Amino acid sequence: MLGYVIRRVCGALLTVFVVATIAFTLMSIIPGDAAFYVLGKEATGGDITRFREQHGLNDPIHVRLARWYGGLLRGDLGESITQTGESVVGLVLGRLEPTVLLATFASIIGISMGVLFGVLAAVRRGKLLDFASMILALLGISVPGFWLGLNLILLFSLRLGWLPTAGYAPISDGFLTTLKYLVLPALALGFSQAGVIARMARANLLQVLSEDYMTTARSKGLREWRVVVVHGIRNSLIPTLGVIGISVVLVLGGAIITEVVFVLPGLGSLTVNAIMNRDFTLMQGILMFVAIITTGVNLFIDLLYGVVDPRIRYG
Amino acid sequence: MRLVARNLRWLLLVFLLVAASGFAVSAQAGEPQQGGTLVVAMPAEPANLDMQGSTLNYIRYIAWHFFETLFTPDENFDPIPMLASGYTVSEDGRIYTITLREGILFHNGKELTSEDAVASVKRAVDRGKMLGSFNILDVRAAGKYAMEIELAEPMGLVINALALSRTSVTIHPKEAIDEAGNDGNITDYTGTGPFKFVDWQRGQYVLLERFDDYKPLDEAPNGYGGARVPYVDQIKFMFVTEPSVRAIGLEAGDFHLAWPLTPDDRDRLESDPAVNVYTSAPWMYSLIFSNSSSGLGGQLQFRQAVQAAVDCAEAMEGAVGDPGLYRLDPGIMWKETAWYSTVGTELYNQADPARAKEILFRMGYDGEPVRIVSSTTEQPLLSIALIVKQQLEDIGMTVDLQTFDVATTKQVLLDPERWDLSPLDSSYRDHPLMLYRISGGLPIGWEDAGRDALVQAFWLEQDPVKASEIWDAIHGMYYLDVPIAKLGDFFDPIGVRTEVKGYVNMPEFFFWNVWLDD
Numbered sequence: 102m103l104g105y106v107i108r109r110v111c112g113a114l115l116t117v118f119v120v121a122t123i124a125f126t127l128m129s130i131i132p133g134d135a136a137f138y139v140l141g142k143e144a145t146g147g148d149i150t151r152f153r154e155q156h157g158l159n160d161p162i163h164v165r166l167a168r169w170y171g172g173l174l175r176g177d178l179g180e181s182i183t184q185t186g187e188s189v190v191g192l193v194l195g196r197l198e199p200t201v202l203l204a205t206f207a208s209i210i211g212i213s214m215g216v217l218f219g220v221l222a223a224v225r226r227g228k229l230l231d232f233a234s235m236i237l238a239l240l241g242i243s244v245p246g247f248w249l250g251l252n253l254i255l256l257f258s259l260r261l262g263w264l265p266t267a268g269y270a271p272i273s274d275g276f277l278t279t280l281k282y283l284v285l286p287a288l289a290l291g292f293s294q295a296g297v298i299a300r301m302a303r304a305n306l307l308q309v310l311s312e313d314y315m316t317t318a319r320s321k322g323l324r325e326w327r328v329v330v331v332h333g334i335r336n337s338l339i340p341t342l343g344v345i346g347i348s349v350v351l352v353l354g355g356a357i358i359t360e361v362v363f364v365l366p367g368l369g370s371l372t373v374n375a376i377m378n379r380d381f382t383l384m385q386g387i388l389m390f391v392a393i394i395t396t397g398v399n400l401f402i403d404l405l406y407g408v409v410d411p412r413i414r415y416g
Numbered sequence: 417m418r419l420v421a422r423n424l425r426w427l428l429l430v431f432l433l434v435a436a437s438g439f440a441v442s443a444q445a446g447e448p449q450q451g452g453t454l455v456v457a458m459p460a461e462p463a464n465l466d467m468q469g470s471t472l473n474y475i476r477y478i479a480w481h482f483f484e485t486l487f488t489p490d491e492n493f494d495p496i497p498m499l500a501s502g503y504t505v506s507e508d509g510r511i512y513t514i515t516l517r518e519g520i521l522f523h524n525g526k527e528l529t530s531e532d533a534v535a536s537v538k539r540a541v542d543r544g545k546m547l548g549s550f551n552i553l554d555v556r557a558a559g560k561y562a563m564e565i566e567l568a569e570p571m572g573l574v575i576n577a578l579a580l581s582r583t584s585v586t587i588h589p590k591e592a593i594d595e596a597g598n599d600g601n602i603t604d605y606t607g608t609g610p611f612k613f614v615d616w617q618r619g620q621y622v623l624l625e626r627f628d629d630y631k632p633l634d635e636a637p638n639g640y641g642g643a644r645v646p647y648v649d650q651i652k653f654m655f656v657t658e659p660s661v662r663a664i665g666l667e668a669g670d671f672h673l674a675w676p677l678t679p680d681d682r683d684r685l686e687s688d689p690a691v692n693v694y695t696s697a698p699w700m701y702s703l704i705f706s707n708s709s710s711g712l713g714g715q716l717q718f719r720q721a722v723q724a725a726v727d728c729a730e731a732m733e734g735a736v737g738d739p740g741l742y743r744l745d746p747g748i749m750w751k752e753t754a755w756y757s758t759v760g761t762e763l764y765n766q767a768d769p770a771r772a773k774e775i776l777f778r779m780g781y782d783g784e785p786v787r788i789v790s791s792t793t794e795q796p797l798l799s800i801a802l803i804v805k806q807q808l809e810d811i812g813m814t815v816d817l818q819t820f821d822v823a824t825t826k827q828v829l830l831d832p833e834r835w836d837l838s839p840l841d842s843s844y845r846d847h848p849l850m851l852y853r854i855s856g857g858l859p860i861g862w863e864d865a866g867r868d869a870l871v872q873a874f875w876l877e878q879d880p881v882k883a884s885e886i887w888d889a890i891h892g893m894y895y896l897d898v899p900i901a902k903l904g905d906f907f908d909p910i911g912v913r914t915e916v917k918g919y920v921n922m923p924e925f926f927f928w929n930v931w932l933d934d
Contacts, residue, residue, distance in 0.1 A: 132820075132823070132824040132827045132828075133821070133822075133823025133824045133825075133826060133827040134823065134827070135463075135823075138463060138823070139463040139464070139469075139470060140469070140470050140471070140472075149830075151599070155599055183463040184463065184464075184618060185463065185464050185600070185601045185603070186601075186603065187618075192618070195618070196618075196619065251658075251660050251661070251664075254661060254664050255664060258664060258665070258668045258670065259664050259667050259668045262668065265670055266661060266664055266665035266668050266670040266671070267654070267656055267661050267665060267670070268620065268621075268654065268670075269620060361657050361658065362658050362661060363661075364619075364620060364654060364655065364656050364657070364661070365619075366617060366618060366619030366620045367619075370619050371619060374461070374619070377821075377822070377823075378463070378823070379823045
């Protein structure tokens with residue numbers, strides 16, 4: 102077991118090192134830098150040179166790479182070039198709350214809507230409810246979240262005046278206040294997730310409903326709802342959970358556009374701004390943060406397999 | 417009868433009270449009043465709020481509510497005192513003595529003295545902004561409320577430079593200057609302005625609140641100067657990237673001002689009784705820059721052929737579309753400014769393909785590709801690039817249009833070996849001092865000894881009439897040498913809710929003297 106753990110940890114560290122090198126290399130070859138964003142397009146050549154020197158952008162590549170590795174070993178992802186004086190770690194951590202909350206609410210909406218539509222479509226196969234659910238699912242997959250978001254703002258903010266147009270209130274201002282700002286973006290993001298889940302849930306449940314044990318359950322005299330809910334849905338959720346897991350990751354990606362539209366100060370909008378403004382340090386830092394989190398989660402799950410299933414022994 | 421009479425008296429009293437309150441309400445409606453939070457939707461977030469460190473208008477639109485300058489432009493873009501009370505110039509024209517208004521407080525309660533003004537001006541000079549080009553020998557205090565700027569030679573434009581919005585010689589407490597140093601940005605947002613900085617939530621907003629100890633000038637508002645009275649309790653600048661969201665938020669009442677609006681949103685909102693739509697002039701103009709240092713752009717005949725071929729009306733209509741949002745005007749300085757000139761403008765908007773072909777023939781053009789570089793995301797630049805490409809191909813040029821994102825485009829433009837022409841836009845200047853190739857900066861090229869001599873004379877001339885004549889001569893050179901080919905002026909529409917009172921439609925918005933009448 103110990104050997105297994107050591108190998109997994111070493112593999113994770115190697116992964117992080119490779120990602121760090123790739124991240125640095127990618128940022129180094131991207132043309133342009135943050136000078137014009139910070140100084141304005143009327144900046145003189147002297148202004149730009151001074152700016153680059155201040156931020157070490159003119160240093161030789163091996164110097165910058167060594168500085169990058171050294172910072173990583175200390176847990177220091179550097180300072181943002183455009184947001185002067187702000188540490189990358191601080192910026193990333195400060196932007197996590199909106200993204201995590203958005204992804205959570207969107208996933209709750211997406212999963213609950215998706216499972217509901219999928220189940221309804223399966224149990225009413227061939228009926229109007231089946232068609233209606235699948236049309237909604239198709240819309241969820243096809244409609245761009247950006248477009249849906251704007252239309253939700255038109256309806257709920259402008260026409261009805263129920264919800265704010267854009268912006269964010271942190272949890273410290275009160276859960277309901279935060280929720281008010283997240284309802285529309287979560288709906289826009291969750292709707293597409295719901296579409297994917299609904300189709301898979303329907304397909305999986307239809308397959309389970311046709312199994313022999315389902316016929317046995319009916320022949321035992323169980324009511325149909327009990328057959329579907331207790332035996333059907335529970336068994337069909339196992340493969341559906343796999344899709345749900347993937348869709349949660351996709352929600353995080355979709356959050357980028359949603360955050361820009363709704364002016365949510367999350368990791369997604371931070372990433373977009375860093376890319377557009379060529380804030381290399383910030384881009385590298387965000388990339389590393391996501392890589393470290395992903396590697397760490399995968400490492401944890403790998404180690405968990407070894408604990409949960411004693412058959413998994415590579416020592 | 418007595419009962420009726422008694423009741424009538426009460427009724428009359430009630431009637432008079434109601435009438436009086438109604439009169440009071442109607443008298444108060446339209447009067448400036450304190451209160452409320454003004455919410456402004458802007459398209460981007462600045463990197464910092466150091467006006468001395470950058471020419472970006474996003475910084476200025478926020479920061480000039482809490483930072484002020486010694487002088488500021490009036491409605492004619494002439495400098496008038498702001499934190500200064502006046503100035504004198506020595507007989508030899510080399511020493512400017514500026515007196516400060518007394519009793520002006522910073523937001524931290526400290527009084528503004530010459531020590532703060534000297535430190536602030538020195539920093540602006542050392543950072544190489546406009547004043548850095550003035551060959552300033554010394555900046556020093558001349559008493560508690562006076563300072564001197566000593567020049568190596570007499571110049572007539574010092575006060576203009578101190579007033580210009582782009583030079584932004586903002587005045588800070590000396591402690592804030594010392595903390596920032598020359599290389600760092602100002603992060604202490606203590607100023608003397610009518611509003612003070614409260615909070616900056618990155619990715620969301622900057623929040624300001626009224627500075628109750630602010631002392632407005634005892635004179636009428638005049639352009640960006642005069643009395644600046646803070647009425648609203650707070651100003652919240654929100655960073656709303658998506659134009660549709662800005663427009664919808666304005667309609668819904670979540671924003672009081674949205675800038676800029678798209679032409680489609682402008683058309684829609686003009687019929688909304690709750691919104692006023694403004695187009696402020698001057699604003700920007702579009703032009704074609706030539707790489708005058710090398711290659712095709714380095715040849716005068718090539719630039720003259722481009723100038724002859726370009727149909728400005730077609731370019732502006734195609735790029736901007738809405739005729740209410742652009743105008744054809746040849747002035748290198750904007751029509752609304754005192755420096756507007758028409759010298760050389762007979763060469764503007766020739767739209768003469770035949771003449772252009774003739775020039776190309778005399779030049780011996782051999783089909784060498786003309787490299788036009790444009791960004792993909794800045795409108796109307798990309799549209800202009802596409803239209804001009806077609807116009808140049810129509811006269812027989814081979815055109816290679818290369819498009820990149822903004823940051824890459826700017827990187828490419830710094831390399832003279834990689835481009836010949838590029839569409840650019842230029843935001844308005846109060847004064848020719850800030851024009852390209854007068855103060856330095858992009859684009860490259862246009863090295864001309866005659867132009868340099870004229871510019872030098874312009875900088876040194878203290879007589880405004882003679883300075884105007886020199887400027888006319890420089891203006892003519894823009895059209896003869898064609899370092900740029902101006903296309904036309906364009907404007908950004910701004911939407912403002914009708915409950916916002918006191919708003920003045922200046923080219924760059926501000927919110928002193930503005931109140932909310934809900």
